[in-house]
Amino acid sequence: NAGVTQTPKFQVLKTGQSMTLQCAQDMNHNSMYWYRQDPGMGLRLIYYSASEGTTDKGEVPNGYNVSRLNKREFSLRLESAAPSQTSVYFCASILGQATNNEQFFGPGTRLTVL
Amino acid sequence: GENVEQHPSTLSVQEGDSAVIKCTYSDSASNYFPWYKQELGKRPQLIIDIRSNVGEKKDQRIAVTLNKTAKHFSLHITETQPEDSAVYFCAASKGGTYKYIFGTGTRLKVLA
Numbered sequence: 736n737a738g739v740t741q742t743p744k745f746q747v748l749k750t751g752q753s754m755t756l757q758c759a760q761d762m763n764h765n766s767m768y769w770y771r772q773d774p775g776m777g778l779r780l781i782y783y784s785a786s787e788g789t790t791d792k793g794e795v796p797n798g799y800n801v802s803r804l805n806k807r808e809f810s811l812r813l814e815s816a817a818p819s820q821t822s823v824y825f826c827a828s829i830l831g832q833a834t835n836n837e838q839f840f841g842p843g844t845r846l847t848v849l
Numbered sequence: 850g851e852n853v854e855q856h857p858s859t860l861s862v863q864e865g866d867s868a869v870i871k872c873t874y875s876d877s878a879s880n881y882f883p884w885y886k887q888e889l890g891k892r893p894q895l896i897i898d899i900r901s902n903v904g905e906k907k908d909q910r911i912a913v914t915l916n917k918t919a920k921h922f923s924l925h926i927t928e929t930q931p932e933d934s935a936v937y938f939c940a941a942s943k944g945g946t947y948k949y950i951f952g953t954g955t956r957l958k959v960l961a
Contacts, residue, residue: 766947768949770951775858775953775954776953777855777938777951777952777953777954778893778938778940778951779951780948780949780950780951783947783948785947791948793948794950825892825893829947831947836881836883836898836942836947837883837895837898838883838885838893838895838949840892840893840894841892842891842892843892
């Protein structure tokens, strides 16, 4: 099992460019998440998908869109990148059942917006 | 809105001493409280978790305690070792939503 995978690992964008961060999990998990991590700010939830076909806003959704493409894949799109979106982005997933709530994280994508 | 506060932001201890990190949550309906360890340049990984129907949980040198009345929970690491040096995050979630709110992290340094 690869667990949770993310692409790309690193990306540099210019202000106003768009891009999509990809995330996939092979653990048959139901719920998937996108976080951003900034120094001193911890992990802030951008969007999450409790189950296939649903998505919900987290703490900091502005400037982002998501797509739960299928049970395995959850993508994050920046339509018009801004320097404030420079961050490390983590995708995560959980099985979603009541007795097992451990979140498994991907390796992260380091994004720089110039 | 929902909030999780974590203290301290940095903590230095001598090898062999104990370390305690504290978190306070705002949503009284939260019922699951995990702790994650993140080494430099790596992804966060779960080290221990506790549910609202339990007051304390131990796993070797680490333990977590929960006080539902006060809405706070703590991570205790005993006999600290250099490899315990990392950033630790607490989180809280509410069953049914699977939405997690994280604390801002504690950078723990264990001095040899």
